[in-house]
Amino acid sequence: MQLISDNVLIDTGQVDPIHAAAYPLISGFKLGDPASWTGGHPWAFYRQLRNDAPVHWSPGYRGISGFWSVTRYEDIKTVELNPQIFSSQRGSINLGIQAREKWKPKKLIPAALNSLINMDAPMHMEARIQQKDFFIPAYVAKIRDKVSTHIDGLLDEMERKGPEVDFVKMFAEQVPLFTLCEMLGVDPADRPRIVKWMHYLEMASQYLANPWQTILKEPLFPFRFFKMVDAMFAYGEEVMADRRARPREDLLTAIARSRLGGEELPQEHLDGAWLLIIFAGNDTSRNSLTGTIQLLHEFRDQRQMVLDDPKLIPRMAEEALRLVSPVKHMRRTALEETELNGQRIAKDEKVVMWYGAANRDPEVFPDPDRFDMMRDNYDKHLAFGHGVHKCLGSRIAQMQLRLSFEKIFERFPHIAPVGPVVYAPNALVNAMSSLKVNLYGVGGQRPKLVSASR
Template sequence: MEPTMTLVSDNLLYDTPVRTPRFPATYPQFNDFVFWNPNSWTKGPPHSLFDRMRSQAPLMWTDAGKKLAGFWSITSYEDIKTVELNSDIYSSERGSINLAMPRERPKKYQRLANAAVNSLINLDAPRHMQFRIQHKDFFIPQYVNEISNRVSTRVDQLLDEAERAGPVVDFVKVFSEKLPLFTLCEMLGIDEEDRPKIIRWMHFLELAQQFVSSPARTFLSEPSFPFLFDRNVQEMFEYGKRILEDRRRNPRQDLLSAIAAAELDGEPLSQEWLDGSWLLIIFAGNDTSRNSISGTLRLLTEFPDQRQLLLDDPSLVPAAVQESLRLISPVMNMRRTALADSELNGQRISKDEKLVLWYGAANRDPGIFKDPHRMDITRDNVTKHLAFGHGPHKCLGNRIAQMQLQISLSKILERFPNISWTGKQRIAPNNLVQAISSLEVNLHGT
């Protein structure tokens, strides 16, 4: 019998043009930055504006242009925690976690659009925990320890390749984009001969994000993209369908088998949910770790005293990873939707209005972190950051991400103690993650 469970896409709140909030704004509105436009983020987050917003407009109404619904920008550490801990009021499911959900989408991309919302990350209680707990065996400390040896070996191999290509290399290309994909494929149980397909599909998914915001620039950099995208997306979903069907019949000790065997509302996952799980794990398992690795190298060049502390005392690496995650905040935002009229920090919020949680702003809140823009790996509260979110939706893969960062940082500094960022980088247009698409380094220093 076909599963009958309700999909997120069945009841999704799509954007309609809303330029002003229903209740009067308590705080001023700053228009220095176009938050909803991915092209605005190619120079990094607007930290000076975040500072102003936290102190003067911690819940700031933010216009999203003529076609989308405006939203409440939340920049205070404590306010973000409050929203994360009250999922009965502030929903991940009602409008998804995406900042914008335009209704007008080409029909040929409907499967991709639905898969982007029909997944664990967009569920509320109780279904969220039902789904989440069935994947936990691949994110607990025991499993992280088991996979860490394979990650360590791969780090050595990638650094060998970087040294042969060096001394000046694009660290994203030679290391940062390769390690997370390796780890992901090991966890999923992707056979070696199929791994180049995952790399290719990831490339097309990233280009698709850029194409939406900058079609001309994307076409100039990769003219074949519009003609190959459809085929690659279909291949990706058909491969996922085929391999998950196989894991249902022939389970292995891997994450794909756990996904294939998962149930929701007491029923096996329908194909729509399997599509969403497949897309989420490929995307979420790669993007954030890649940008964290690259961002950490950038920080060590910007704060040479902290690099020296690590060289003098490698036992500080775990703390350095936490501090790097705080400063980088690789996932820049998540969105929640009010299920009823509510009030937060003196601001009345109407039912169905969007709240966008700016983690990078919260992680530099001076009320929580002293001298917040400075890297300090000896902070007493170095683990208090919200880079992985907070509460029931805290990133399931946070231990895997930290393990990769710790091994990478330890081995990079051991092998290339003077590695430095040359100042050249490229950040792709993306308003969800800090998309460092290129970072030039000199392995032996300047």
Template sequence: MQLVSDVILEDRAQLAPTHEAVYPSLSGFELWDPNAWTSGHPHEFFRQMRETAPVMWSKADAKRAGFWSVTRYEDIKTVELASDVFSSERGSINMFVMPRREWKPKKLIPAAFNSIINLDQPHHMEMRIQQKDYFIPRFVAELSQRVEAKVDQLLDDMERQGPVVDFVSLFSQELPLFTLCEMLGVDEVDRPKIIKWMHYLELANQYFVSPWPLLTRRPWFPLKFFHYVNQMFDYGERVMADRRENPRQDLMTAIANTRMAGKPLPQEYLDGSWLLIIFAGNDTTRNSLSGTIRLLTQFPEQRARVLAEPDLIPRMSHEAIRMISPVQHMRRTALEDTELNGQRIAKDEKVILWYPAANRDPDTFANPDMFDLDRENFDRHVAFGHGPHKCLGQKIALMQLQTAFRKILERFPDIAWTGKQSIAPNTLVHGVSSLEVALYGLGKARPSQVAVKAVAAE
């Protein structure tokens, strides 16, 4: 099977589009710069783009190719459905593909390209079908029992450390990694390593695109980063080899034994496949959990409705994901000269799909900035993508959100965001790296009966 990394389109300097831009290029926000995203989604900038420049040429720095930014809901659906024109494979989902001479660490960059999310048809569907058993409703229902027990444990930990805690470190970063490790079949002894590796990989986007702010804070980062990446790939090779020799009932075994055109996957695809599951499932669910706490604080009347009617939690989960849009963008690359909303796009030019903009498009969602549990089309968002590449793990993500908030609101009905948070510099995901919450409401102490229980437990 041909490796995506062998044929992928490398970035080149391109400040202007091949064909004349129909719409103006707006200034005021550097979409390509990770450091611009630390205040959250630029919703006002996206509004201007939707209204005046829905297919807008966006410059990057002098060394990288600019790209077409797409912000309207219907335009994004058009691109997602035309996978024969707008390729995931030609340039990957990454906004930039650095020249091969800069591919360091040696195994990490190819692994980012050689996975199902970067494949076009027919290979994408062939691989997807072989892994689907770990995403179907029957498996999700079985997994939910283990997730429920983990949620109870995490809430116990939060209660002991309350009344004010960091929701990310104690809950939202823990639950999705637990769930993914259960799915993959990662042994308990290895799970602390996964957490450490993910911490360093989450900083990779900033390190490769705009390294100096990170190096100013963490001058030792490159040394540790390369060490942990090598450690991670050694682990993956060892586990995949074992799953081929000693198969288990887990997703890692399904990946290890996937065959394409009758042949086993090469190691590069094995590396990319299990890392994709960790990345995709961790970031999206973690940030959706944190973002939903924010929304419940910002829209207290909607929280009151959910408390009165817990059956609204599935609807709330979709509406929260629409507003949070944890995946900020995906990239497609034109396989031929084409046109989108009156704009000519040349072969090999990049098209970036901005999901937060589409999910607040007023032509699709009335009063899009409102967290509204009565919204009729609450589940029409594109937070999970659209078309053939729609997220395979969406049922897993929704199960975790619904399980978590059913139990959180039972136990801490007044839980509130204090207003303190930090958002990681990342163009790909809305990375909430800390979120301070008051478990019993702003300014409220822990109830005495809970305090006695917590002290006894300690």
């Protein structure tokens, strides 16, 4: 089977576009530099791009080629709905692909490239269909009770440790990892290793952006990282071989027994498939949960509406996804000469869709910076993408978000941030790595039990 990584487009370091830019070049924020993203989405910069340069040539970073940034809602839908022109496979979803001699760790880059999210037709739909049974409404309903019980346990632990706790560490990153391990069928004894591996992979992006800061935080990180990655891939090979020999009713089995073009998946595709589930599902839900806590504190009228009528939680969750935009971008690559909103784009040039900018496009969402769960098009956001590559796990993410806030509002209706959110340097996802909250509101204390007199 031909690997995606064998034919992926390697960046040349292209500085200027082939065709002259139709819109002015705007500076002020380095979209391609992970270190730029430690303050979250650059809303003012997005606004400037939408208004003045909706298809904007953005410079590359550290040898990575420049790319076209797309920020208007309708333009992004145009790209998403034309996969025959704008490829996911030719250059992957990454902002750039370095020369092969720089692919380290050796197995990690091919695993990131050989996955569902980087496939074009017909391979993409064939792979997607073979995993769909774990993302349909019937399966979401089946797993919901397990997630609910786990959430209760997390909230119990938060209450024991409170009143002030790190919401990300104690809740937002725990819920999706539990859910995904249940879906995949990861044995309980193996789950602590999954948590550790995900931590090291997240730290890797921080290390690339600011190595000295990472070393100060975790001095042994550079020495342990490659060992952790080797252990992770050894586990993947072992578990995939086990599922092929002894199938279970889980997503790991569905992946292990998948076929493309009549052939079993090679190990590079197997590695990419299960790691994608962990990465994509964890980041989207973790950052949506954390961002919603922030929004409810900022827009207290909306929180009160939900407290008064919990049936509004699904609307609240969708509007929060629009405003948080947990996935910052996806990238496509032009397979042919084309044009987008008056801008000529050459074959093999990169087109990057900035979802946060589109989700606050005033042409689609009036008063776009306001949290308004009662807006008519509250569910028309692009937080999960659009078209054939719309996130396969969107129903799982929505279930976790809705169920979490049903439970949180029951227990801690006044929960509030008491410190700033800490963002990891990451240009792909809105990576919220820490947020201290008080479970009982700003300055709140644990309620005291009062014994009833007889």
